[in-house]
Amino acid sequence: MGSWGHVASYYAATANRELAFAPLHGHVRADVCVIGGGYTGLSAALHLRERGYEVVLLEAERIGWGASGRNGGQVGTGQRRPQSELEQQLGTGHAKLLWDLGLEAVQLVGELIERHRIDCDVAPGILHLGWKARDEADGRREIEHLSRNYGYERMRFVPREEARALSGSEVFKAGLLDEGSLHLHPLNYALGLAAAAHDAGVRMHEGSRVLSYAGKDRVRVRTAQGEVDAAHVVLACNGYLGGLEPRVAGKIMPINNFIIATEPLDEATAASINPQNLGMQDSRFVINYWRLSRDRRLLFGGGENYSPRFPADIRSFVRRHMLEIYPQLAGTRIDYGWGGTLAITLKRMPAFGRLPHNVFYALGYSGHGIPTATLAGKLLAEAVSGTAERFDVMAKIPTPVFPGGTLLRYPGLVAGMLWYAMKDRL
Ligand SMILES: Cc1cc2nc3c(=O)[nH]c(=O)nc-3n(C[C@H](O)[C@H](O)[C@H](O)COP(=O)(O)OP(=O)(O)OC[C@H]3O[C@@H](n4cnc5c(N)ncnc54)[C@H](O)[C@@H]3O)c2cc1C
Numbered sequence: 133m134g135s136w137g138h139v140a141s142y143y144a145a146t147a148n149r150e151l152a153f154a155p156l157h158g159h160v161r162a163d164v165c166v167i168g169g170g171y172t173g174l175s176a177a178l179h180l181r182e183r184g185y186e187v188v189l190l191e192a193e194r195i196g197w198g199a200s201g202r203n204g205g206q207v208g209t210g211q212r213r214p215q216s217e218l219e220q221q222l223g224t225g226h227a228k229l230l231w232d233l234g235l236e237a238v239q240l241v242g243e244l245i246e247r248h249r250i251d252c253d254v255a256p257g258i259l260h261l262g263w264k265a266r267d268e269a270d271g272r273r274e275i276e277h278l279s280r281n282y283g284y285e286r287m288r289f290v291p292r293e294e295a296r297a298l299s300g301s302e303v304f305k306a307g308l309l310d311e312g313s314l315h316l317h318p319l320n321y322a323l324g325l326a327a328a329a330h331d332a333g334v335r336m337h338e339g340s341r342v343l344s345y346a347g348k349d350r351v352r353v354r355t356a357q358g359e360v361d362a363a364h365v366v367l368a369c370n371g372y373l374g375g376l377e378p379r380v381a382g383k384i385m386p387i388n389n390f391i392i393a394t395e396p397l398d399e400a401t402a403a404s405i406n407p408q409n410l411g412m413q414d415s416r417f418v419i420n421y422w423r424l425s426r427d428r429r430l431l432f433g434g435g436e437n438y439s440p441r442f443p444a445d446i447r448s449f450v451r452r453h454m455l456e457i458y459p460q461l462a463g464t465r466i467d468y469g470w471g472g473t474l475a476i477t478l479k480r481m482p483a484f485g486r487l488p489h490n491v492f493y494a495l496g497y498s499g500h501g502i503p504t505a506t507l508a509g510k511l512l513a514e515a516v517s518g519t520a521e522r523f524d525v526m527a528k529i530p531t532p533v534f535p536g537g538t539l540l541r542y543p544g545l546v547a548g549m550l551w552y553a554m555k556d557r558l
Pocket of ligand 1: 167168169170171172173190191192193194195196197198199200201202203204205206207208340341342343368369370371372373374376388389390391421433471472473474475494495497498499500501502503505
């Protein structure tokens, strides 16, 4: 069917709903104004509406235009950082609550897909693949830790030979198979959430960039052609926040990540590189991640950059990462290449919070946003309606501002990222 206005990608070319919402014109009133039409904003809008709130959602471009319509589709359990690290940093009690929310997040994605009959190629299982000999010991320790301390039994160790058979690649030393994770078509998931929110009565406007908002008891949210007068604002702009909210902008760093889609593979080749239709990701600092599309293309994500611009030739930029893992695909045509912007935080854990007056935000999922942003929407809805206990479990995670704030954060970040990426190669 295809979807206009989105960046040219395999996802836009295979979007299965035509949703279009007119820009906001004039003055409207609502209980809540949601800014941003990705998973955070859509899930918040849907959950708020289900609680009876009048909701207006404003999206600068198209619904799902941002990272939610462009990502790798991997819906992983847990949080972005390993539990053992969270235990050390935050204490075991807090770490345990975060683990439970991480599991709930994946479950929520599955439930929403089922309840709203969202056709988005969802399938279970993510295989984590290790490049180095020490990944085997780390992997076994992680499984043991999750089993003993969290009762999580859906992750199992995959020895070298099996890792090779499941991935069709010779390069990996071992793997972990997490059967509790999912993978999916991200744009069709976003469009499905949007349809559900719209059907529930959320008013949505595309092409409606918020220029500013201000106010105490009620907040006035301004676009070029209209204004929403709302009791609460939910800020859901993630990597595309820009300068809209300076009180939050310094906590995140927008970075770009890239994906290619090959031509459709013949059945034998597809079966040789991914016989069980798993999502896969490796142990590199700049993670490579991949899965098969419904029409048997390899969708491969790898490589990022930290500048305002994308590389001129995204296909070649990502293809070299793919060929490190799958040299047998050297002759395979690349049909699509695209990029998107996501927000990371200094500690790679998300930033949730509230600002005076009546503004709630959640962002900075650091590459773990499909489950976490979906859950964020639910927790934002709980917080707006006055039950912030679970929202506060997330908001209590310290999210320091980047040294140098929004002006100087780039040079330090780039140096740090390049250092770790280089260490990976040694
Ligand atoms: C290439 C790539 C691969 C990724 N892979 C994965 C993965 O495999 N698994 C995973 O879990 N996560 C992954 N992520 C991260 C994940 O996509 C994001 O964390 C998630 O989509 C964030 O959702 P969101 O709704 O918060 O933000 P977005 O989806 O980015 O939505 C923000 C929206 O806000 C709008 N907006 C911004 N400013 C304004 C304004 N002033 N007024 C109105 N609207 C505004 C934007 O237009 C945008 O549509 C990946 C990201 C990228 C870029």
